[in-house]
Amino acid sequence: MKPTFQLRDYPIFVGDLLDFFPNWIQKQAYSQYFIITDEHTRRQCLQPFLDGTGLDSDMPGVTIPAGERFKNMATCEQIWQAMFDAGLDREALVINLGGGVIGDMGGFCAATYKRGVDFIQVPTTLLSMTDAAAGGKLAVDFQGIKNAVGLFKNPAAVFVEPVFLDTLPARELRSGFGEVIKHAMIGDPALWDRIVKLDSLDGVNWFDFLNPSIAVKVKVVEEDPLEKGLRAVLNFGHTIGHALESYYLHTASPLAHGEAVAIGMVCEAELAPKKAKLRTGELISIVQRFYPHRVVPESALPELWNLMQQDKKNAAGAVRMALPDAEPYTLHLMDLTYEDLARSLMVCNML
Numbered sequence: 615m616k617p618t619f620q621l622r623d624y625p626i627f628v629g630d631l632l633d634f635f636p637n638w639i640q641k642q643a644y645s646q647y648f649i650i651t652d653e654h655t656r657r658q659c660l661q662p663f664l665d666g667t668g669l670d671s672d673m674p675g676v677t678i679p680a681g682e683r684f685k686n687m688a689t690c691e692q693i694w695q696a697m698f699d700a701g702l703d704r705e706a707l708v709i710n711l712g713g714g715v716i717g718d719m720g721g722f723c724a725a726t727y728k729r730g731v732d733f734i735q736v737p738t739t740l741l742s743m744t745d746a747a748a749g750g751k752l753a754v755d756f757q758g759i760k761n762a763v764g765l766f767k768n769p770a771a772v773f774v775e776p777v778f779l780d781t782l783p784a785r786e787l788r789s790g791f792g793e794v795i796k797h798a799m800i801g802d803p804a805l806w807d808r809i810v811k812l813d814s815l816d817g818v819n820w821f822d823f824l825n826p827s828i829a830v831k832v833k834v835v836e837e838d839p840l841e842k843g844l845r846a847v848l849n850f851g852h853t854i855g856h857a858l859e860s861y862y863l864h865t866a867s868p869l870a871h872g873e874a875v876a877i878g879m880v881c882e883a884e885l886a887p888k889k890a891k892l893r894t895g896e897l898i899s900i901v902q903r904f905y906p907h908r909v910v911p912e913s914a915l916p917e918l919w920n921l922m923q924q925d926k927k928n929a930a931g932a933v934r935m936a937l938p939d940a941e942p943y944t945l946h947l948m949d950l951t952y953e954d955l956a957r958s959l960m961v962c963n964m965l
């Protein structure tokens with residue numbers, strides 16, 4: 615069966631896990647399987663995954679607590695320990711069944727265990743289906759900085775099964791939709807026009823948004839797998855968004871990743887030069903329609919700025935953000951000052 619997307623190194627299959635997976639796995643020669651879940655995906659996705667793939671329910675694995683708070687070295691140690699306990703050899707396959715945290719951290723553990731075993735991504739959230747599962751970025755957070763320690767290594771395959779979206783609460787879907795908006799703005803004006811016309815996210819057929827969104831991600835990572843240039847555009851909204859997400863992570867009201875990115879995209883678009891020709895007005899109305907308003911207090915600015923100093927795009931001491939423009943697949947890099955951050959957040963607060 616032909617994959618939905620064939621990248622240089624690996625296939626991405628969208629839908630029909632039942633057909634795609636057994637077909638793919640029988641052509642491989644893995645010695646063992648090891649599955650990584652979190653407490654949610656173990657409860658809601660493991661059985662459908664096993665039913666769909668025919669894999670043995672007794673296969674070894676590890677279940678970790680759910681959430682970004684646990685995407686750290688301590689959880690990695692737990693995962694590596696479970697891999698050693700299961701006696702995994704280097705011909706084994708690690709299966710990451712979960713959202714972005716499982717994919718990034720499970721991939722990181724697999725890519726470093728005994729200097730690397732193969733892994734597949736089986737994303738279970740809209741966010742990981744459209745963004746995190748493809749492109750080989752693997753990482754964990756370190757000292758409160760998102761994705762501070764990691765590497766690039768591609769999965770052996772990605773299996774996107776939209777049935778898992780039925781398990782998600784509305785907030786999680788809205789969060790993932792942030793990346794769909796980002797991809798539309800980067801490379802797909804037709805997808806953008808569909809998003810502009812959406813009145814509500816209730817009753818949306820997410821399957822319709824998956825392929826066009828993944829297609830943008832695939833085109834960018836195939837052109838620039840190691841983020842030497844164009845791939846930075848996938849960071850649109852993330853310079854400010856990641857800082858907001860980290861800032862709120864340990865408060866009583868954390869922001870979901872896509873919620874933070876939605877605010878980040880508006881702030882960064884507000885700072886964009888006119889020549890970038892961004893559709894900022896439409897972006898603002900989309901974000902206002904689908905995301906709750908969050909007022910960021912002025913007192914947060916020093917810590918946000920501090921967090922932004924760690925952004926991986928920074929060079930020569932400058933905080934750098936990445937913007938698309940009206941021409942699909944174009945990257946603008948722009949340096950930010952503390953005053954820019956303050957001004958853009960003030961604008962966002964007033965919307």
Ligand code: GLY
Nearest residue numbers: 745749751845848
């Ligand atoms: N999520 C951004 C990237 O894959 O580059």
